[in-house]
Each structure stands twice: as C-alpha cells, then as structure tokens.
Amino acid sequence: MTTSVIPSAARPAAGSGRLYLRRFARNRGALLGVALFALLVLFSAFGGLFSPYAPTDADFTALTQPPGAAHYFGTNQGGNDVYAQAVHGLQRSLVIAVSVSALTIVLAALIGAGAAYLGGRVEKLTLAVIHFLLVVPSFLILALVSHRLAGDWRVLIVVLTVFGWMTTARVVWSLSTSLRERDYVLAAEFMGVRPWRIVVRHIIPNLGSLLVVNLTLGVVATVLSETALSFLGFGVQTPDVSLGTMLADGSGTITSAPWLFVFPAGLVVLLTVSMTLVGDGLRDALDPTSVSAASGGAR
Amino acid sequence: MSITLAPAPERPAPGGGPAPVLSVRDLRITFPSEAGPVEAVRGVSFDVLPGRTLGIVGESGSGKSATAMGVMGLLPPTARMSGEVLLGGRDLVGLDDTRLSRVRGREIGMVFQDPLSALTPIFSVGRLLSDALRVHQSLSKQAAWERAVELLDLVGIPEPRRRARSFPHEFSGGMRQRVVIALAMANAPSVIVADEPTTALDVTVQAQILDVLRTAQAETGAGVVLITHDLGVVAGYADEVAVMYAGRIVERAGVDALFRRPTMPYTIGLLGAVPRPDAPQDRPLVPIGGEPPSLVALPTGCPFADRCPAVLDRCRTAEPEAVPVAGHGQVACLRAEEIADGRLRADALFPAPAGSTVDTGTTGEVVLRVSGLAKTFPVTKGAFLKRRTGTLHAVSDVEFDLRAGETLGLVGESGSGKTTTLLEVLRLRPPERGRIEVAGTDVAGPLPADRLRELRGAVQIVMQDPMGSLDPRLTVFQLLAEPLQAVGVDRPAVRARVAELLGLVGLDASVTERFPAALSGGQRQRVGIARALATRPRIVVLDEPVSALDVSVQAGVVNLLTRLKRELGLAYLVVAHDLAVMRHFADRIAVMYLGHVVESGSTEALFTDPRHPYTEALLSAIPVPDPRRERTRERIVLDGEQPSATDLPQGCVFVDRCPLYRRLTDDGLRERCRTQRPALGPAAPGSDHRHACHAR
Numbered sequence: 002m003t004t005s006v007i008p009s010a011a012r013p014a015a016g017s018g019r020l021y022l023r024r025f026a027r028n029r030g031a032l033l034g035v036a037l038f039a040l041l042v043l044f045s046a047f048g049g050l051f052s053p054y055a056p057t058d059a060d061f062t063a064l065t066q067p068p069g070a071a072h073y074f075g076t077n078q079g080g081n082d083v084y085a086q087a088v089h090g091l092q093r094s095l096v097i098a099v100s101v102s103a104l105t106i107v108l109a110a111l112i113g114a115g116a117a118y119l120g121g122r123v124e125k126l127t128l129a130v131i132h133f134l135l136v137v138p139s140f141l142i143l144a145l146v147s148h149r150l151a152g153d154w155r156v157l158i159v160v161l162t163v164f165g166w167m168t169t170a171r172v173v174w175s176l177s178t179s180l181r182e183r184d185y186v187l188a189a190e191f192m193g194v195r196p197w198r199i200v201v202r203h204i205i206p207n208l209g210s211l212l213v214v215n216l217t218l219g220v221v222a223t224v225l226s227e228t229a230l231s232f233l234g235f236g237v238q239t240p241d242v243s244l245g246t247m248l249a250d251g252s253g254t255i256t257s258a259p260w261l262f263v264f265p266a267g268l269v270v271l272l273t274v275s276m277t278l279v280g281d282g283l284r285d286a287l288d289p290t291s292v293s294a295a296s297g298g299a300r
Numbered sequence: 301m302s303i304t305l306a307p308a309p310e311r312p313a314p315g316g317g318p319a320p321v322l323s324v325r326d327l328r329i330t331f332p333s334e335a336g337p338v339e340a341v342r343g344v345s346f347d348v349l350p351g352r353t354l355g356i357v358g359e360s361g362s363g364k365s366a367t368a369m370g371v372m373g374l375l376p377p378t379a380r381m382s383g384e385v386l387l388g389g390r391d392l393v394g395l396d397d398t399r400l401s402r403v404r405g406r407e408i409g410m411v412f413q414d415p416l417s418a419l420t421p422i423f424s425v426g427r428l429l430s431d432a433l434r435v436h437q438s439l440s441k442q443a444a445w446e447r448a449v450e451l452l453d454l455v456g457i458p459e460p461r462r463r464a465r466s467f468p469h470e471f472s473g474g475m476r477q478r479v480v481i482a483l484a485m486a487n488a489p490s491v492i493v494a495d496e497p498t499t500a501l502d503v504t505v506q507a508q509i510l511d512v513l514r515t516a517q518a519e520t521g522a523g524v525v526l527i528t529h530d531l532g533v534v535a536g537y538a539d540e541v542a543v544m545y546a547g548r549i550v551e552r553a554g555v556d557a558l559f560r561r562p563t564m565p566y567t568i569g570l571l572g573a574v575p576r577p578d579a580p581q582d583r584p585l586v587p588i589g590g591e592p593p594s595l596v597a598l599p600t601g602c603p604f605a606d607r608c609p610a611v612l613d614r615c616r617t618a619e620p621e622a623v624p625v626a627g628h629g630q631v632a633c634l635r636a637e638e639i640a641d642g643r644l645r646a647d648a649l650f651p652a653p654a655g656s657t658v659d660t661g662t663t664g665e666v667v668l669r670v671s672g673l674a675k676t677f678p679v680t681k682g683a684f685l686k687r688r689t690g691t692l693h694a695v696s697d698v699e700f701d702l703r704a705g706e707t708l709g710l711v712g713e714s715g716s717g718k719t720t721t722l723l724e725v726l727r728l729r730p731p732e733r734g735r736i737e738v739a740g741t742d743v744a745g746p747l748p749a750d751r752l753r754e755l756r757g758a759v760q761i762v763m764q765d766p767m768g769s770l771d772p773r774l775t776v777f778q779l780l781a782e783p784l785q786a787v788g789v790d791r792p793a794v795r796a797r798v799a800e801l802l803g804l805v806g807l808d809a810s811v812t813e814r815f816p817a818a819l820s821g822g823q824r825q826r827v828g829i830a831r832a833l834a835t836r837p838r839i840v841v842l843d844e845p846v847s848a849l850d851v852s853v854q855a856g857v858v859n860l861l862t863r864l865k866r867e868l869g870l871a872y873l874v875v876a877h878d879l880a881v882m883r884h885f886a887d888r889i890a891v892m893y894l895g896h897v898v899e900s901g902s903t904e905a906l907f908t909d910p911r912h913p914y915t916e917a918l919l920s921a922i923p924v925p926d927p928r929r930e931r932t933r934e935r936i937v938l939d940g941e942q943p944s945a946t947d948l949p950q951g952c953v954f955v956d957r958c959p960l961y962r963r964l965t966d967d968g969l970r971e972r973c974r975t976q977r978p979a980l981g982p983a984a985p986g987s988d989h990r991h992a993c994h995a996r
Contacts, residue, residue: 020334184769188831191726192783193756202782206773 024286031282037275041268045092054082056089057240065258075260077250086242087264093243094272097154097227101161102219106212108166113173114204118181119196128174131167139164140226144235154237157230161223169215173208180204210287217280221273228269244269320347321490321523322371327383329363329370336596340366342547343383348491348523355526355538355555357570359850360821361592363547364527368495371525372408373400388490406436409484409522411513413496415476419468425452425479426464429486436487451482454519455512472941474505478512485516492516493525498533502713503877503921504938510537511937529851531574532880532923535559536930543567546593546603549622553629555927561646563631563639565608568646573855575880577907577922578929584652585884587856591820602633609649610635663887664704667838667871668725668759671699672734675720679946690946694720696895697734699980704838707865707872709886709903711879711918713942717895718875722841725873728755739838757787757835764844766824770816776802776827777812783834801830805860822853829861833868842874846881858885879922883907888988891915894945894953897980901989911983911991913960951975952994960995969995 025031052073054060059080060072068075074083116127146160180186181204189199205212224244230236231245232252239246244265251261329341341363348354358364369375371385373392385392387407392400404410412418419428429448433439439447445464452460455478468476477497484492494513498506510533517524526538534541535555542552543564551564562568569588576583590607593599601616602608608615614634622632625640638644674697679690695717702708710718724731730744738755741747747755760783763769770779780798789797802809805826816824825845832840845861846854858881865872876882882889883903890900891914899912910916920936938957951974955961964970978992 023334184763184765185771188761188763188769189771189782189786191756191759191761192831192835193753193786194782195786198786202774203771207771209773 021286025282028282028285030278031286034275034278034280034282037271038279041091041272041275042095045088045095048088048091049085052082052084052088054085056081056086056242058082058085065254067258068260074264075258077258077261078254083247083260083264086247087244087268090242090244090247090265091268091272093154093237093241094224094227094245094269097158097161097243098220098223098272100158101165101223101227102216104158104162105166105169105219105223106216108162109169109173109215110205110208110212111200112166113170114177114180114200114208115197116170117174117177118186118200118204120181124174128171131171131174134164134167135171140229143226144230144233154241154243157227157236161226165219165223165226169219172211172215176208176211177204180207210284213287214280214284217276217283221276221280224269224272224276318350321350321388322348322525323384323386324367324371325384325386327367327370327385328381329366329375330380331366331376332378333596337380338595339547339598340379340595341370342598344544344547344549346542346549346552348525350490350523351517351521352539353517353524353526353537355528355534355541356544357528357531357534357541358544359529359592359852361546361595362544363595364544365495366547367544368493368525368527372404372410372493373397374404402436405432405489406487407489407491409487409489409492409516409520411477411480411484411492411494411497413499415473415480415500416468418480419476419483421468424465424467425471428468428479429464429482432483432486447486448482451486452479454485454515455479455482456508456515457482473501474508474941477501477505477509481509481512481516485520485522488520489522490520491525492520492522493527495527496529497526499528499530502941503879504713504917505941506533506923507921507935507937513537530923531571531851531925532930535925535927536923543570546598547595548603548619548632549630550604550632551629552622553631557627557629559925559927561628561640563625563628563636563646564604564633565610565635565639565649566604568639569607569650570852571925572650573852574925575855575858575878575884576925577880577883577919578924578926579883583884585855585858586650586652587854587859588650588852589856591822591853592850610639610644663706664869666701666737667704667739668702668873669737670701670721670725670734673698673721673724673731673736674733675717675724676732693895693945693948695724696948698892698895698897699734700890700897700900702839702871702873704869704871705865706888707874707886709874709876709882709889710892711876711882711889712892713877713918715894715942715945716892717945718892719843720895721892722761722843722873722875726759726761726841728752728759753787757783758838759841760832760835760837760839761841761843762825762828762832762845765848766821766828767816767848769828770824770831772816775813775815776807776819779816779827780831780834783831787835797834801834804833804864805830820853821849822856825849825857826860829857829864833864836868837870839871839873842872842876844876845874847876847878854881861885879919891918894942894948896953896977896992898954898993899989899991900980901983901987901991905989909983909989911989911996912954912993913958913996914954915991917959949974950977952978952992960993964995 060076060082061080063072063076064080065078066072066076072082072084074087076082112127116124143160143164186199186203189203227236227243228245228248231243232249234249236245237243247265248262251265255262325345327341327344331338331340344367346354356364356367370381373395375381381393383393387403392403426445426448429451430444433444433447449460449464452464457463457475457478471479497513498509501509528534538555541555541558542549543566545566551558551567558567562571572586573588575585588607593603600618602619605611605615612634620632620634622630625631625636628640635644639646673695675695677692677694678688679692681687681689698721700708710721712718725736728743736743739758741755777798780801781794784794784797799809807823807826811819811823819827846857849857864870874886886903888901889903889906890897891912893914899906899915906915907919910919917936917938924930936959940957943956949955955973961973972994978994980990980992983989983991
C-alpha cells in the first residue's frame, strides 16, 4: 500500500491531452511563442504576395538602397530586394530546420529506445557508434560534406540529420533503460508482444514529453547550425538564399548598409525565441513533477 | 541498557488525569489541484496523552498521512492548513519553518515508512544521531557520540560502538528502521509520530520493530500517534483508535470497544473486509461496495452514504457530527444509537456475497509441474572490470505441482526467491537447472514457434501494482486488445472479446476509452485481471495481486479471482507476503526461505498444524485484528532478518535464526542441522503436507 500525502482525488475524466493543453495555455510565454511562430510561418508562406519582386530579381536602378516604399527592407549590392530574399530565406531555413529536427527525433528515438530495449550486443554497438560520432568534429565534416555535394538544400537536410541525432539518442537511450524495467514492459513481454512493437508502443510514447520538447529545441539548434554553415559558405549556395547566406552577405556592410544584416538577423532571433518559448511551455506542461501538476490522480 | 533521558514533563490537568501532550483541534488541510481544491483533511480533532498510543487507521486518501504531515509541519508549501495543533500549550499552525525546526526533533519525533530515504546516505548513523542531539542540546561532540552509541544499543543494534561508524546503506531494512526510531527518541520528545512504520518491512521484522517502538515509548514517556492501514498492528499496539474516512474521523474509541463493538457502518465493513489469519478458511471476505469518494467538491451529507447499507435520506442532507455514544466512543453516524443498542444489527449490515469462500472442490489435471528448479545470479564488484565475487542462490531445488482449478500460494519474506520462481515459470525458457512443464510440455525442449505462442497464451500474469503494470498512455481498450493482437486475433474478434472481458471482471463498458490514471485502484486491478484472461490462459500467475489495494477493495478482488477460477477452471500460482490473505485465497501453500521450499501442504493443514519452525514463526508474526487475542497470544519473535542468499549455510538454511535449533539438546541432531540440508519429506506417510526439518 502506498501512502502519499496528496490523496488521489482529482481524476481527469477525459484523457491527459486536455490537461496538458490547459497547463500549456496557462503559460503566457508559451502562447506568445506559438503566436510568434505562427506569424513567422505565415510570413514565410505568404509574405511574397506583398512585394512585386522575386528574390532573384535584380533591380539595377536601386543598388544598396535603404528600406523605402519600393523595397520595404531595402536592396543589396546586386539590386536584389531584401524583403523578397528574407521571405524566401526564412522559408528555406524553416523547412530545413523543421524537417531536420523531426527526422533527428525519429531517428534518435528509434535508435536510442531500440538499443536500450534490445540490450546485449546491439546496445553495445549502438553506443559505440554514438560515442564515436560524438567525438568526431562533426561540424568540420558537415562543412566538407555539404560543400562537396554542391549545397543542395535537400542534401543539407540529410547531412544535418546524419550528424545531429547522437546527443538526443543518448538521452533517449538512458531514459529508456529505466523504462525497460517497468512492469508494463515486462507484462507486454509475457503477453508475447514482439520486441519492436514494445519499443514503438510502450517505450517511445512514454518518452513523449522529452521528444516533443526536443523537437522544438531541435528547430532552434538547426536554424542556428544551418545559419552558421551558410554563413561560412558551406550551407545553402547561391543563387538560393537562406537566412544564413543573407547574414553572411550582410555582415561585411554592417556599418554602411545595416539593413542587409538587421532584417535576417531579426528573423533568426524571432524564430529561435519563439521556439524556445514553446519548448519551455511544453516542458512545463508535460512534466508531471511541475508544481501545477501536483494532482491528477497520482496514487 | 541504561540511558538517561530527560523525563517527559508532567503537567497536572484540571480533570485529574494527565494533560494531553498533543491536542489537535479542527485541523483542515487543502491541496490545490487541476480539478479544484482537494479537501484532504476536513476538521480533525484528537488528543494524545503521555505514554499512550493513538492509532489512526484509514485507507489511502482518507487523510491520515496528511494529518501526520500537518501535525509535523511538513506539508508541501502549496497546501493550506487551518485549525490548531497544540503541543504543550503552543499552537504550531502558522509557525514559520525556523521555529518549527526547533520543535521538530526535540518535542516531536518522527518515524517514516521508508527508513532508507529517511536517513541521509552520506553520514554514518552515529554522526546522524549525534548531530540530531547537538541541534537541540548543548553537548560536546564526544558526549553526543556516547549518547548516540547508547541510543543504538537501546534500539537493539548489536555491537553499537562499531556499528555507529557504519553508513545507512550498510544496514538491513529492519536495522535502519531501528536507527530511525533512535533518531526519533534522541531528544526525549513528548510526542512520536509514526507514519506506517512497518509497512515496508517483512512480517517477522515488523514484530521486532513494534517492540522497539514500545521501548522508545517507555523510555521517553512520549505519546505516540501511530498511523497505519493495518488493523492488526493497531489491535496489538494502540490504546485508542481513530478511524478516518474521506478526511474526517468517523469513529474514535478505545481499542477494545472499537474492535468488539464497532458502531460506524464503515468501521463495521472494514473489520469484515480485513482478512484474518486466525479465522476459519470458510469465513468469507466481505467487501464494502463502491469506492471512496473524490475529495474534490464532496457532496453535502455523509461521505460514506453511497456505500453504506444503512443509509437514510437524512444522511444525504447534512454530514453527521461525531457524538459520544455510551460505551462506544465518538461516532459520526446518524444511526449510531440504533447500532449501539442492537436495534440495527451490525453483523447483518454487510451480507457475505454468494460464493465468496474458498472452494476446495474438484481439481483437474496437472497444468504446471516444476521440479529441481534452480536459479543463480552472479554477484559482481567493480564498475569497469566486473569481477565475479560470489553467487546469489535465488532459488534452489524448488518443486511443486499445480492442478487445474487449484490455487497454490508461494509465501515468504522478501528475498526468499518466490518472485524469481514466478519469473522463471513465466519466461518459458529452459531453466538454469531443473524442469518446468507447462500443460504437459517441457519448456526446455526446442519448441516450434506456434507451440511456444500457444504456451505464451496459456500462462499469463497479474502484477502487484496495477498502476505500474498498465501503460499510462494506452486506453483500457488498447490495454485489453494488446495480448489478443499479439497472438494474431483479428479486429472484430478483439472488439467482441474486450467487451466480454470487461463483463467478466465486472467493469462497465464505459471505461474502454479511459486511461489508467482515470480509474480507481480496484478498477485498475480489474483491468489487469481482464488483460491476463484475454488469451484464455490455463495458468494465471498472480504476483501480490491485492497488496497494493485498500482493505475494503481488496476483498472484492479476492472474491472476483475466486469466482473466475471456478467459472473458467483456471489454475493460480500466487506469490504473496500477506499470509492472512492467503488463508482466504489459496488451496495449497508452499513456504519459501532463502530459495528453498521449507514446508508445503494444504492451507488448512499449514495454518492449524505448522511443522517447520519458520512457518510457525511466520504465522505467529502476523498481527491479528483482535486486541484481546493479539495481546494475550504467545508469539515467536525471530531474531535478525533473512540473510542474503550469497553464502548459503552448508546445512539447513534456517539454522541461524531457528528457535528450535537453540533448544535442541541432542548434539548429533544439532550437527545434522548444521551440516546436512534437510529434504522436503511428508509429515505422515503418504501425506501431502511436507516439510524440511531434521528436528520435526
């Protein structure tokens, strides 16, 4: 018999989803983050409609113009419209960040939880690979590989995923080793449920909160590393633009033509801040030990 | 054993008797929650007299632990508390933490359920004790250490001077709890609050610890508040008992009056639902219908009304106040007078459900045969290069048969190998040594995949903790569908079978879309049972099936299992540490000690005529929920605890703790006990009752 100070009284009637939503909605920062992120997504999708220029259009009558009525964010040295480029760059960065983050989480969850559940030689080998990849200077390899592959943004997604799953996989692995010992996992085993089904149905869903939080924070990390790669010239290649290439181009003229740097930099900041807020909000809402969660029929 | 402790201050009371050391008046405690405030304690009042013990009993969620925490000022900061907690005339409610710290430890001693987490792991126990002394008294380090050693001696730690330098993890569970009691009594408090002090301990150790607690009480003259769910412990230990239900004390009386003449229907029901080790096997366990109410937004009226067989319309309009009833103490029930003077017969309130008794009827063929089973685990040392330093003999040479329609109980204390035995059976792999035959098939032989799957379906498990064994992220439907999908049942058949299963265990079809967290403890265990039955098994393995449940719910689950066994012709292999429950549940029992079966036989034979000295001691250690019997019966209190199974003695595994061995005078027999492992032999030729002892 367990005795807890907090009696089991409040039993949420309809699942836990609504409870999480309620707790999330109570967090103002998180709501702000969601609103901000939604605005950024809308901007990247439909922002182009408000400007007659395409990101590749060069207006030779207006080189390095400050923001004005014709070019909202000004133009760069080649006469490209910075507004159109920012919309396109944001779109490119968002697509890369969200897909890399999602792929990374899926890969990390399957590998980490699978290794932990299967144990034995599989586990040892997987951990060896993870540890090896963690000590390899991945950024350098990333830079070299993506340069070789001519900077197609789809290749960039693959490369960033391949070198980005290890840390999360290691965390998933260590949490899964304790889930492996849970009674319900044992019960499933005795019912004859097959190993991979146990991993997918019983282990990974119970890491849900960790994975969701990591998904949002992974977006932040990917935006930053894509930006860094592109800034160094290894990421997205011209004529394609991303926020990173724009920052790289604008950084040289930060005193003479600050708008070339300020707008993409501002978008990067807004994007990372919004995702961090959402991530924090999700963590608090899903964490059963947080103060506001001190009920919910915990026996 | 001599020790000087400051005597408890005697305060003359106006009434002539001693003044209470602790008075609680109208204590109310509320916790915030998502669904609204949880009213955990709703107006509790009691007095504790010096040298006396007040037992507070109740089921989980009754508010007994919250009351204890409130008295000690250890509630989480989000909780709100009102009322009065008068300790020596001073109100503790509203004191800040600094002031409370001066009171805690000096005037209130505390004993918690889990002795390991109650002791800081990085200090030696001598240091913990001397620190506790020096916080409240001005003592030199040397003097405090000496006191600490004296205290350890007092609570029965052997070689206290040497053991004072040991760390908490170096002690066994029982020894740790002794240290916690030493800490609680160190500063001669006037009140000791013991919250489930023996719940985490084995039954033979429980008896020792209650004795130590008695010693501590005698030395300090403190009043004790003993909080427990175990009515047997209360019957043997408390002077006065308060029964809590839904945050209130519903009945408070002297221990004899309460057990002889319970007056509140809840108390009557509780006493009828508790399994008794001394009752004949055919005494039914009578559950109280329904479940305790949610403490959020309680309806007006008596909180027990919905479960009460004597409910009146008036009961639902206002909550009855506790009023004194002549010869019965304080009772919060509108019909207390009627029950007290016999107009309403207490024993007719809760009629026994039909078919709730153990049915030792026909048994069928043998469905499980285990012989010579052994399992060892390597003991390793070192984190990097693991060296094998020994072997843990978890199970040695275990054998038993299980027939269809039969319940076989494996009983023993923790570490006796009973759970390992279960897992070996469930694994369906060749055992390390010995044979396991399931439904006539030896699991050692290379089995074709379809036969193995068939066997998988034939052996299923119900686990101890229904919360832990049900995946929290799946709905009841998904949980019940899983074993069926695992053996390849198609969708419509799954749907039909799930509905059938819910009916079988008495659950409403409306629960299918709920998550385990939204169910009560009893409902969860019913889901666990339904899941085990999904594949129509022949053997169901039950690992402590009711020990996580409340007494009033437990009886219902035991009765359900008994009914299902009869209807479906199942065979149960049950592991339990609670022998009283087993008496009501099992047809046959095998008692295990250090991986060996020391005695086996029919439940009735084992309880009425135990042969092995360990069985005798184990049975004697179970507290009987009857104060008169509990206080007068002769009791065998074993020394020490079950040792680790790494170094098994050469002879009888029980020899080190055996009370019979100590009385033996025949040197030849003593020699055999020490050097020869006794084999399991029949008590009488041809008898099913077998035991392993040289001396009997």
